Amino acid sequence: MRFFTPEGGELIEIMTVTPERDRVLIQGKIMGAMPMKVVLKPEQLRQGFKFLTPRLVVTLITMLFRRSGG
Numbered sequence: 001m002r003f004f005t006p007e008g009g010e011l012i013e014i015m016t017v018t019p020e021r022d023r024v025l026i027q028g029k030i031m032g033a034m035p036m037k038v039v040l041k042p043e044q045l046r047q048g049f050k051f052l053t054p055r056l057v058v059t060l061i062t063m064l065f066r067r068s069g070g
Contacts (some may be wrong), residue, residue, distance in 0.1 A: 014027075023039050023041050024045075
């Protein structure tokens with residue numbers, strides 16, 4: 001999975017997401033060159049849920065059925 005800047009440049013490429021005992025380990029590259037490892041802990045996951053508004057949830061679900069805009 002890749003994340004892009006508004007200008008279209010690649011920002012982050014996620015290569016693996018691995019569950020571990022009490023966390024999730026995410027590995028990838030930043031800007032196509034710098035390797036990264038990110039740890040997602042339960043408290044950070046709970047904090048992330050505050051971003052989920054009803055409008056955002058609907059948008060995310062409908063994105064699954066849309067083609068890319070370019």
